[in-house]
Amino acid sequence: MKIFQIIVIFILAFVMLAGAFNHLYAPETYKEFIPEFFPETLAHILSAIAEAAIGIALLVPKYRKWGGLGFFLLMIAFLPIHIWDLTKDAPAIGSKVAAIIRIAVQFLFMAAGWWIYKTYRTKS
Known part of the structure; x- marks a missing residue:
């Protein structure tokens, strides 16, 4: 285990x-996922910072519980964007089936983040 x-x-x-690297290196990848009312550059900067901090925290055992919790919360924050994408005639991810699969994976990611948090919260 x-x-x-x-x-x-x-x-x-x-x-x-x-993901953090890609937000800065190839931001056009995420263009269709960012709502029009949200400043695109700000979305990339905030996402890159959050993703980098979570990625690093997951790698450092002392901060792993916070990485797990951060991952869980970030996946919750991104869930409405993925649901919104599913409602489009042509989802940014490619197809309705792919959008549904991505939402299912999102729930698996949330579960994984919570699992890491629960496992490591008593170890540090």
Whole structure:
């Protein structure tokens, strides 16, 4: 179980750090996900900071519980964006099926973040 948990943690940390990098390197990737009323540059900066902080926290055992909680909360914050995308005639992710799968994965991500938080909150 421990090795599985560490693998999950490292995968999620990689996803967060890659996302943070991508918000700065290729922001056009996320253009369709940002609501028109929200300043695009600000969205990229805030997302990159949050994702980098969470990714780093997941990698440092002393801060892992906060990384798990941060990941959980970020996935909750992004959920309305993914639901909104599903309601579009042409979802940014590509298809309605892909948008539904992404929402299901979002719930798995939320569960993983909460699992990490619950596991490590008593260890630090």
